[in-house]
Amino acid sequence: MVARVKISIYSSLREELGWKEKEVLVEDNATLMEVLKKEPSLYERLVNEKEQLRSDYMILVNGIHLQFKDGTRTRIRDGDEIAIFPPGGGG
Amino acid sequence: MSLSDSERERYDRQLRVWGKEAQLKLKKAKVLIVGVGGLGSPVAIYLTAAGIGKLVLVDDGVLELSNMNRQILYTTEDLGKPKVYVAAERLRKLNPNVEIEAIKARLDEELAYKLVKDVDVVVDALDNWETRLILNKACVENRKPLVHAGVEGWYGQLMTVIPGKTPCLNCIMPAPPPPRETPLPIVPTTPGVLGVLEANEVIKLVIEGRSSFEGRMLVYDGLRGEFSTIELKRNPNCPVCSKLG
Numbered sequence: 001m002v003a004r005v006k007i008s009i010y011s012s013l014r015e016e017l018g019w020k021e022k023e024v025l026v027e028d029n030a031t032l033m034e035v036l037k038k039e040p041s042l043y044e045r046l047v048n049e050k051e052q053l054r055s056d057y058m059i060l061v062n063g064i065h066l067q068f069k070d071g072t073r074t075r076i077r078d079g080d081e082i083a084i085f086p087p088g089g090g091g
Numbered sequence: 092m093s094l095s096d097s098e099r100e101r102y103d104r105q106l107r108v109w110g111k112e113a114q115l116k117l118k119k120a121k122v123l124i125v126g127v128g129g130l131g132s133p134v135a136i137y138l139t140a141a142g143i144g145k146l147v148l149v150d151d152g153v154l155e156l157s158n159m160n161r162q163i164l165y166t167t168e169d170l171g172k173p174k175v176y177v178a179a180e181r182l183r184k185l186n187p188n189v190e191i192e193a194i195k196a197r198l199d200e201e202l203a204y205k206l207v208k209d210v211d212v213v214v215d216a217l218d219n220w221e222t223r224l225i226l227n228k229a230c231v232e233n234r235k236p237l238v239h240a241g242v243e244g245w246y247g248q249l250m251t252v253i254p255g256k257t258p259c260l261n262c263i264m265p266a267p268p269p270p271r272e273t274p275l276p277i278v279p280t281t282p283g284v285l286g287v288l289e290a291n292e293v294i295k296l297v298i299e300g301r302s303s304f305e306g307r308m309l310v311y312d313g314l315r316g317e318f319s320t321i322e323l324k325r326n327p328n329c330p331v332c333s334k335l336g
Contacts, residue, residue, distance in 0.1 A: 010310045010319060011246035056268035063324035067265045083321045085310060087264060088243035090275040091130040091218040091282060 003028040003078035005035055009042070010085035017041050026076065032061065033072040035082065046084070059084050092118060098188060102142055113298040114142060118188075120297045121145040121210040125198055125226055127178045128152065129161035129282030130240055130289065131216035136164065137290035138189075139182045143297075145190040146182065147206060150175040151197040161279045198222050203229035212293050215239040215260075216286065218275075220267035227252065227260035231332045238292045238302070240285040244276045245314040247285040250323065251292055251302035255335035258306065262326040281313055 008021045024038040033051075036043045046057055051072075053059065059066045060083045066074050076082075092115055099106065102114055122143050124131050127150045138146060154162070154169045154177065162174070169177045179193035196202055198217075207213055207229040215237060217223050223239070230237040230252060237252040239260055252259045288309070292302045308321045327333055 008321075010321070011248075011312055012244060014312065015314060055266060058263055060263070060321065060323070063322045064326055065263055065265060068262070068326040068328045085248075085321075086243070088241035088247045088275075088281075089218070089220050089268065089271075090242045090277050091126050091128050091216050091240070 001028040001078070002026070003030065003076060003080070005076055005078075006081045007035070007039065007042070008081070008083045010083070011088075013042075013045065013085055016045070028078055029075050031072060032059075032066060032074045032076060032082070035076050042084070057084060057086050094118070098142065101186070101188075105141065109298055116297050117142050117294070118144045120212065121147065122212045122214060122293055122297075123147045123149070123206050123210040124214045124216055125149050125222070126216035126218060127162075127164065127174050128158060128216065128218060129277060129279075130242065130286040131214075132162050132164040132178075133283050133286030134214050134216055134290045134293070135178060135182055136185065137287060138293060139186045139191075141290070141294060142186065143189055143293075145192065147192045147194065147210060148175050148178055149194045149196060149198055149202070149206065150178075151195055157274070161277055161282050163283070198226060200225050200229070204233070207233045207235050210235065212296050213237045214289055214293060215241075216289070217241075219270075220264055223260055224264070224267060228331050230254060231259050231261075231335065234335070236296050236302070238289045238296070240282075240289050242277055242281045242285055245278050245281060245312065247281050247311045247313075248308050249285055249288050249292070249304055249311070250308040251296070251304045253302070253305050254332060256305065258323045258325045259329065259332040261331040262329045263308070263323060265329075278313060281311070284311055284313065 152174045164178045175193040179191045231254040234254045240249040310319045
């Protein structure tokens with residue numbers, strides 16, 4: 001079964017990648033990493049050489065930070081929404 | 092507690108919006124602002140102008156020339172002076188009805204717990220995630236609302252933490268990101284926009300007991316001229332807030 005997943009990006013990521021929202025099609029129950037690989041420019045931004053996610057980006061799956069799910073192995077289902085942005089740290 | 096003739100005149104335009112009872116709630120309220128830089132300047136100015144009863148300001152910084160593009164509480168003559176004391180003096184001149192307490196210190200866990208206990212609302216106007224997470228924990232454990240904002244470049248975000256009800260900062264940023272090797276780029280107006288919005292949420296929390304950003308984050312994009320919101324959920328496994336009902 002194919003899952004439709006909405007990815008929304010914000011702030012400087014929009015400027016860098018030139019888009020706001022995309023719908024990607026993956027196998028249902030794919031991992032977050034497999035979803036990100038569908039968007040190579042986004043994947044390159046978020047994942048380092050050791051295949052680890054950069055910690056300065058907030059990645060939410062249906063409003064919950066993926067660290068509180070299964071990290072990069074979080075399973076993505078049809079209709080899931082992923083929000084990604086680098087929160088500002090300054091003041 | 093009542094309003095003097097002078098206070099009724101000073102607050103005339105806002106009394107026409109929310110009335111005397113709401114103004115008295117503001118007059119009774121104590122607010123802690125952590126950081127009096129780019130965000131803290133507009134937060135403190137507007138809350139003072141609005142007639143908050145007491146502001147507690149915490150910052151350990153001394154005014155540097157590179158602060159001057161955005162930290163609008165200060166003048167060039169203040170360079171080299173502790174920001175928190177200069178801020179307190181300016182704010183007392185802006186509105187002598189407001190009690191201002193200035194604490195020159197870097198916020199650590201012990202100070203956070205001590206200060207958070209005695210106020211009604213807390214404002215995060217900090218410049219780093221490490222201290223934000225300390226402040227967040229103190230607010231959650233003392234069940235005090237925390238209005239958060241952070242900025243970088245043309246962008247910023249804002250959310251309100253209501254302990255036990257909404258996600259806390261630890262839910263969305265479980266660990267501080269690695270420190271930067273160079274100063275963060277900041278457009279002068281970005282902390283201005285976010286700081287004014289923080290002050291606006293504090294006013295609503297005091298007057299109406301609610302914020303418009305409970306469980307959702309406002310993301311500001313000053314380059315595109317856009318505001319977006321992201322829906323947030325409490326993390327059932329959050330080590331800081333998940334035990335609160």
